[in-house]
Amino acid sequence: MMSQSAARFGTRDLALVGLGAGLIMALGAIPPIVVGVLPVPITLQSLGVMLVGLMFGPKRGALACLTVLALVAAGLPVLAGGRGGLAVFAGPTVGYLLAWAPAAYAVGFLAMRAEALQRPLWRGIAYLAATIFGGIIVLHLGGILWLAAVSHINVATVMLGSLAFLPGDLIKAVLTVLIVQRVEAMLTLPRL
Amino acid sequence: MIGAVRRWGASAPLVAVPVGWKLALLALLGASVAFIDRPWMLACGVASAACALMLTGASPRALWAGLKGTTIIVGCIGLFDYWSHGLASAAAVTTRLMILIGFAQAVTTSSTVPAMTAAIETALRPLQWIGLLDAERAGLTLTLAIRFVPLILDEIAAIREAQRVRGLDRSIVALAVPLVVKIILRAQDLADAIDLRGPPPRQGRQPVAVAASAESRAQRRAARRACGAVPYDVSALEVGGGKRGDTAP
Amino acid sequence: MFSDVRLARDGREVLRRVDFRIDEARIGILGQNGSGKSTLLRMMIGLIAPSQGRVTVGGLDPHHDCVAVRDRMGFLFQTPDNQIVYPIVHEDLAFGLKARGLSRQMVSARIAASLDRLGIGDLAARRVHELSGGERQLVALAGVLTREPPTILFDEPTSQLDLANRNRFRRLLAGMSEQAIVATHDLELVEDFDRVLVIESGRVVVDAAPAEAIARYRELCR
Amino acid sequence: MFSDVRLARDGREVLRRVDFRIDEARIGILGQNGSGKSTLLRMMIGLIAPSQGRVTVGGLDPHHDCVAVRDRMGFLFQTPDNQIVYPIVHEDLAFGLKARGLSRQMVSARIAASLDRLGIGDLAARRVHELSGGERQLVALAGVLTREPPTILFDEPTSQLDLANRNRFRRLLAGMSEQAIVATHDLELVEDFDRVLVIESGRVVVDAAPAEAIARYRELCR
């Protein structure tokens, strides 16, 4: 969507961006779970963020996340639990939402370095590292800092609370890598 | 979900309202509803959301079908809030959510997808003026994103149907892999169809003149990208192309 | 149009030494499953580039000058689903028309006209994913016809149609002013075409008048 | 099998008062586009429940006892893409067989046998998404045949096939011991069936021997 990259961005890339956004939104159709003391639900949409980053690469991945946010802002109920509208951007989870695009970018960026590895096992491990770094560390960094800032709870407490997400997020990361590696055996997707 | 929502005939009052206004109103509401806490204001909000839903002209059954899932989740959130903050807070939180969701549903039910993305496209125009964005292509991307949600859900249903008819396979990966492969291929076919059926791309973006005379690989590649050539098997067409077909710059 | 074109995919030769030009208004392409018909059509419209040789359409290379060429050609995909972009029939048909600077009335007039041509006016407000297979194929057809390009490539346009719609399409094709290139297994469809090619494992083996081509194709399929 | 079945979808009546039972080995279903053929087949295998009336298969309700019924029936979808689950041909054909506790050798023997029956042994290792439309339809067919269910429902099995494969399929159908219920637009296919139904806007209007049913169908389509 950026004008400099417009020349390199074909309709097929746009379609993949739209597809990535659609994937994230479709995962929102699965109801979220609210646990613990944090006002942040466990959702499958972060699985979508990891998937689009790892599959489509940094640019298309990040743009897919931004596309979802644009639709959220437009008021469409596309976040998990059917939430949407500018109200979301006044809520406690906005840090995570804003971290989606950087997270997908980080996953894709690292995956582009990792894809040169020839042995599937090593590549898989490198993909996992990329997914964990981008899809968990970067994502939570944004979410935690924002939450701590708006809720005046100290950062350590928020971090402790978000440990509740860790098992789920690790499962999502492994799932992402398993799916992408099998897809890669079928199609070659140049990351962009 | 969106896109799969039945849109009613042009006779309903809300259908006639330009989509841009509806979206702007929704955005305004989204920004302000969080600051409403007086019970009578919330009650007014609920009433007007209900009015908006009625003005779409859709049947109550169809509306409920669209709202059902969300209502259940909002109920869960309400329960949790009741447990942590008490009844008053829970009532306010759920009411606010329902007001927003009601209005959002009213807007989506009474607008067509193209109209909605056209409105967003218009809203993005200022960004194009400062050179940040190509509003037309951004609009197309949004359209596609909205289009893909029901498509993905359909595809999931189709795969599950096929799996049910042919035997059971419950693992998530066994569902996700064929799903992802299929929708990627579908996305690329759709992109081709858009190129073939769609509007003529604007002047200047397509390197027609360059590509016609150019011999350099890089320029050919740029042209191919612009034409939406097959990214996943570019290597198959190129002698000595990279094994994994990475054409990323 | 095609000169000495070859295409290899994954080390398999899909097209070999294809060499012909097309000027006639009605061209049929016959051939067994997997012989390369769809590949040939995709190449004409620039979706695939040849690995060797040249394809030219009106002097242009459809793969590089895709904008100019695609403006002049329409394409009906073999799978109608992949062609339909929007979820409601009339929304889908309007796609691409508004951007061409047509007024709103002209857009709806054209949509109504092409739905009428195919006798599916009652589908305009329906959701695409609820339609039956044949209805979807008709909608995809209408989508191509609304653009009114001077040349249309059809990839198995009648595969899901019933007898009545098949006959209607045949009449429509006969009365159309546009050039039509049709790949099909429906032999009756190409009976009164100007010229019919038969492809066999990526090679054009027959290039003749319909009667002869059909006879040779029947022989091949025995 | 069907007794007074109706189906309404979104307020539109898709099937009305359908009432028949099937015992014959070869049943054809004809009907115009959108008449309800696919809906009827989907109902027989329990993918859709009727809004009124009852569907029974061997005394069972296919929608509720779907496991038992699906074990006895195979289904070929109208769109082959919807049927093919795995990306490599032999992986796809193996799907559903391993779960039945067949040994690895038996699985590959069955796969080879059903590919051979359709004459597409050379496609076993190919990627599904690279296949041509007709090749995909054959793979989907093979997927149904490998399971060897006693009853098979075919929804337009020959829509994308060439003449040779169409004839091969017709011979295969004639020699098959399984019961076959076939919805199609290919009139030659049902010529020597035991019984042919014609559906018109969701109602069974003809239920007769092939020759008569085909004649009546042609009349409907004029």
Ligand SMILES: Nc1ncnc2c1ncn2[C@@H]1O[C@H](COP(=O)(O)OP(=O)(O)OP(=O)(O)O)[C@@H](O)[C@H]1O
């Ligand atoms: N991307 C690809 N990679 C490898 N092989 C391919 C690819 N695309 C097509 N093929 C093969 O090329 C051959 C020709 O395919 P094509 O789709 O052109 O056949 P067709 O004549 O249209 O057949 P049908 O009548 O079944 O539609 C097929 O054998 C197909 O498997």
Ligand SMILES: Nc1ncnc2c1ncn2[C@@H]1O[C@H](COP(=O)(O)OP(=O)(O)OP(=O)(O)O)[C@@H](O)[C@H]1O
């Ligand atoms: N979910 C649905 N909601 C509303 N209408 C539907 C739905 N599914 C099917 N229909 C309609 O029911 C009718 C029958 O559809 P069906 O797919 O059974 O037709 P068909 O006889 O198989 O036609 P074809 O020969 O084109 O495949 C069609 O008009 C279709 O649009």
Ligand SMILES: O=C(O)CCCC[C@@H]1SC[C@@H]2NC(=O)N[C@@H]21
């Ligand atoms: O829907 C939203 O408003 C955003 C929710 C963000 C949830 C975050 S993403 C990372 C972490 N893992 C989860 O499962 N949930 C949180």
Ligand SMILES: [Mg+2]
């Ligand atoms: Mg083909």
Ligand SMILES: [Mg+2]
């Ligand atoms: Mg059907």
